Amino acid sequence: MTDAATRRVRTRYAPSPTGSPHVGNLRTALFSYLLAKRFGGDFILRVEDTDQTRLVPGALNDIIQSLRTMGMMYDEGPDVLSVEKLDKEKYGDVPSELLPTFGGDHAPYFQSQRLPRYREVVDTLLAEGKAYYAFETREELDAQRAACEARKIPFLYDRKYRDYDMAEAKGRVEAGEESVVRFKMPLTGAIIAEDAVRGELSWDATSQDDFVILKGDGYPPYHLAAIVDDHDMQITHVLRGEEWIPSYPKHIELIRALGWEAPVFVHTPSILGPEKKKLSKRNGAQPVTGVIFDKQTNEPIYGYVDYEGILPEALLNALVLVGWSPGDDSEVMPRDEIVRKFDISGISASPGVFDKDKLIWMNGLYIRELPQAVLAQRSLPYLKRAKLVPESPTEEEMAYIVQVVALEQERIKTLAETPDLTEYFFLPLPNYLEKSADKWIRKGTAKAYLSNLAAFLESYSDWTHDGLEEAVRQIGAKHERERGDITHPVRVALSGRENGPGLFEMMAVLGRERVLARLTHAVQNV
């Protein structure tokens, strides 16, 4: 058994802070997180910020925020101190409450803060004749590429400096000439590497070229940095999107040249948008950042807009099912069950479309399982945003909110639709749907019935579900009404619409004052 198989499992999520994560990114993070947790190992967040020109302020915050929201906080990664050192102009700020005070033993976790180490590795490669300086300018390279494209032949770097005299090269570098360092890839033969879900992958060496491992600006590109860090941070399993497969031969050759042991590589299938294209911001992938709730009080801590009112636990459950299956028919699984069942063998090789409908269905399932008070707390940001409830509800107002939300619980599919579903409970008077008013209030003898009911209810004492049902049915019967003819006019008068919770529990929650006011209003003004 190899060392890697017996070592403590350590996985990593290594995003580049060039944008907010979307479900595709997050799913890769999730798989990494789950694998680590499955085997009691460590999940590491490493920030791949070697391209300083593409940094997007706020991206870092969103990356950390989304991990927190999803309950997959890293065991090692950026901490308060390392984030403080960052240029806020370029990275944006991250609230320190979001960050651990101590990042871990393998700091720094920002590649931009690890430059000396990369330089060291590059120097070793240079000294061993496994890499070389190259002096083409970007413009020259671009011209070569363009020429190849024009002739419709594949462009590969021509390795002009591969055998260039090292002393001479060093002289030019020391003289201040701009240069890059390139890695000597094998010239012939097959490059074979193992992928944990696809098996053996193979490339012909002639399809590869000598890629850059140190850029002109002194930063390493991904290929070098990731390999060095994965080694230094003792990563045992690299889970990354399948878009990395083409550069896998570069990585494996680098690892071999350095004499290191390779981690297990797991290329996860892409998540596709509805157009069957890989998910990206361009085809409608929305960033996943979320409302974060305090564990004790369930109060929202950060006012983020989340993934369309989706509960993190539902998103996690729905997401894990794209590209992974436990092997049996289970789908709705609490997080600890997912952790228990997660394994590389269940990861599929084929890309999948993320099914929004199924997510929403699953979210409804999770919402129905929420205790009423928790559901109310989680709906609160949405209700506040819609200005239906005050910024700081009193205890009494909160109690009403809980009752209201509880009535709609089985109808709520996403938190975002809570305001629409419940607005008539909070508005002074409901917004009457024309169609519903025409059908149930303005037609026939409905108004006489409603006005009679209002009069009766004014002095009615049994203001409970059963009591109210008794009262309404009694008055309804007097007007020779049956079934829907009894309830619908009342329902529309009270809520302005035809659909909603059971009429009598609705009346009980609304209370006498609101009920009478609305009945009267419906008779007189609708």
Add this chain to the structure above:
RNA sequence: GGCUCGUUAGUCUAGGGGUCUAGGACGUCUCCCUUUCACGGAGAAGAUCAGGGGUUCAAAUCCCCUACGGGCUACCA
């Protein structure tokens, strides 16, 4: 164009040579429950397992070809 990965119903998936006349879930439709909607329950439609060749007594499952789709093809990640 080159390289590379993939291909089971609209979607996510199970299955890895015989038990597959292909199982589950979302979505769709029908019915039941019911004061409405929803929930819940029962059922239905929907897949020649991309196509074609092999291998085998036997293939969704193994091999090859083709088609289609994705990805990569930077001093981006």
